[in-house]
Amino acid sequence: AQSVTQLDSHVSVSEGTPVLLRCNYSSSYSPSLFWYVQHPNKGLQLLLKYTSAATLVKGINGFEAEFKKSETSFHLTKPSAHMSDAAEYFCVVTHQAGTALIFGKGTTLSVSS
Amino acid sequence: KAGVTQTPRYLIKTRGQQVTLSCSPISGHRSVSWYQQTPGQGLQFLFEYFSETQRNKGNFPGRFSGRQFSNSRSEMNVSTLELGDSALYLCASSFAGGLNTEAFFGQGTRLTVV
Numbered sequence: 385a386q387s388v389t390q391l392d393s394h395v396s397v398s399e400g401t402p403v404l405l406r407c408n409y410s411s412s413y414s415p416s417l418f419w420y421v422q423h424p425n426k427g428l429q430l431l432l433k434y435t436s437a438a439t440l441v442k443g444i445n446g447f448e449a450e451f452k453k454s455e456t457s458f459h460l461t462k463p464s465a466h467m468s469d470a471a472e473y474f475c476v477v478t479h480q481a482g483t484a485l486i487f488g489k490g491t492t493l494s495v496s497s
Numbered sequence: 498k499a500g501v502t503q504t505p506r507y508l509i510k511t512r513g514q515q516v517t518l519s520c521s522p523i524s525g526h527r528s529v530s531w532y533q534q535t536p537g538q539g540l541q542f543l544f545e546y547f548s549e550t551q552r553n554k555g556n557f558p559g560r561f562s563g564r565q566f567s568n569s570r571s572e573m574n575v576s577t578l579e580l581g582d583s584a585l586y587l588c589a590s591s592f593a594g595g596l597n598t599e600a601f602f603g604q605g606t607r608l609t610v611v
Contacts (some may be wrong), residue, residue: 422602425604433599489539
């Protein structure tokens with residue numbers, strides 16, 4: 385069965401400092417992995433996706449993630465946090481059939497000035 | 498082009514009633530999936546439809562049902578509402594589904610059961 389574990393429920397950073405949101409996955413097949421972001425009172429927006437091409441994936445707004453099969457990890461990073469990055473972030477793996485998505489519990493990112 | 502549209506945005510229902518939520522996918526998208534988001538359980542997959550056929554179903558009781566029309570619009574229905582059904586219900590659409598397909602989400606319907 386597929387699953388994702390987001391290792392931190394809440395991460396706090398200062399504006400201009402690096403961001404690291406950690407995600408481990410479990411899958412019985414070669415997975416597709418995604419990071420989505422949810423701002424308050426808004427829908428989910430795709431940040432980036434890994435689909436077995438390059439292991440380092442670049443997304444929108446300066447975010448990137450590295451797929452490490454040996455560590456079953458897909459951590460999300462950003463070199464310099466901005467106030468507008470404050471939101472809920474979800475690591476996601478696809479179910480083997482169709483477009484069913486399996487979400488992690490989410491990580492709340494707080495950014496202070 | 499227009500995004501995924503969910504109606505209504507907010508609903509208040511009484512325990513025991515039933516409710517129908519609607520989702521209009523992005524034009525050309527044939528796959529629609531539904532998710533329930535609660536503070537305790539997070540985001541959980543309900544079901545997915547492709548070309549009017551339910552292709553995948555999550556672990557929810559039979560009170561939760563859905564359907565998809567020929568124009569790809571989808572509805573989900575919850576019968577005999579319980580307090581625990583209070584949640585944000587999100588709809589996502591994609592072109593054809595599959596492992597690599599990006600899903601686009603609507604803003605959700607906030608259901609409150611009292």
